[in-house]
Amino acid sequence: MKKRLCALLFCLILPASLQAQLTIERGPLRMFPGPATDQTRDIATSPADPSLPFVDSARTMIVEQKYDQAKEALRTALRISPMDMQIWALYDETVTADYVEKKRQERFNPVIYGDISPVFSINRIDSYIELDTLFVVGTIQNTSKATRQKIVLSGSILDENKRELRRETGTLLIPERGLMPNESSIFEIPFKNFPPGGKSYRVEVKSYE
Numbered sequence: 228m229k230k231r232l233c234a235l236l237f238c239l240i241l242p243a244s245l246q247a248q249l250t251i252e253r254g255p256l257r258m259f260p261g262p263a264t265d266q267t268r269d270i271a272t273s274p275a276d277p278s279l280p281f282v283d284s285a286r287t288m289i290v291e292q293k294y295d296q297a298k299e300a301l302r303t304a305l306r307i308s309p310m311d312m313q314i315w316a317l318y319d320e321t322v323t324a325d326y327v328e329k330k331r332q333e334r335f336n337p338v339i340y341g342d343i344s345p346v347f348s349i350n351r352i353d354s355y356i357e358l359d360t361l362f363v364v365g366t367i368q369n370t371s372k373a374t375r376q377k378i379v380l381s382g383s384i385l386d387e388n389k390r391e392l393r394r395e396t397g398t399l400l401i402p403e404r405g406l407m408p409n410e411s412s413i414f415e416i417p418f419k420n421f422p423p424g425g426k427s428y429r430v431e432v433k434s435y436e
Contacts, residue, residue: 278304282314285321294325346371347378347432350411354428361421363428367399367414369406376405381433382416384425392422396433 281304288297301318308314352365363382369375378399384392397416399406406412416430 276308278307278311278314281307282317285317289321289324292328294321294328297321298325344371346375346435349430349432352430356421359420361418361425363397363416363418363430365414365430366411367406367432368411369408372408374405374407376436378402378406378435379433380414380416381431382418383429384418384421385427385429386424387426389427392425393418 281300285297285300285304288294288300298318298321301314301321304314305311305318346369348368348370350366350368352363354361354363356362361384367378367380380397381394382397383394386392395416395418397414399412399414401412404412
């Protein structure tokens with residue numbers, strides 16, 4: 228009888244003690260904010276970068292090869308965000324691309340610069356008619372620093388609309404002599420049976436050596 232009573236009391240006490248032990252060992256749950264929660268909060272609360280619209284505009288202009296406009300947009304972005312290394316890198320790439328494109332254009336469309344140094348000067352032009360022939364006469368001067376030989380002049384008769392009616396050639400008074408530097412000579416261009424409707428004339432040097 229005593230043994231049964233002790234066994235019954237042991238069974239009643241054991242579950243309560245185990246539950247208390249497990250409750251103590253488990254302890255309270257700890258709550259920590261996760262990284263996803265922090266990231267979402269930062270994105271939602273961070274202000275928009277005011278330089279981004281200028282950078283996006285510059286990228287579009289680079290694709291369209293409008294490098295000058297792209298550089299100007301990137302300069303504005305750098306004034307807003309002067310420490311942004313990505314904008315600086317994009318600006319450097321744009322400057323390089325602009326330089327390469329200009330060199331390529333110079334190769335296919337070269338631009339040549341030179342000082343104005345005329346070889347001849349035509350002065351004192353006049354005209355007269357004799358025996359149904361129009362004579363255009365004048366003076367030509369060698370303004371270069373070298374002697375010029377075999378000088379041939381060309382004259383044109385023009386109508387009132389500046390359209391050419393006839394073209395003739397003429398030479399100097401002494402064609403075989405040529406002209407030394409700063410020397411002048413008389414020339415003559417004859418138009419036999421000159422066309423009607425002529426209102427003006429034009430004289431130019433056709434060739435020389």
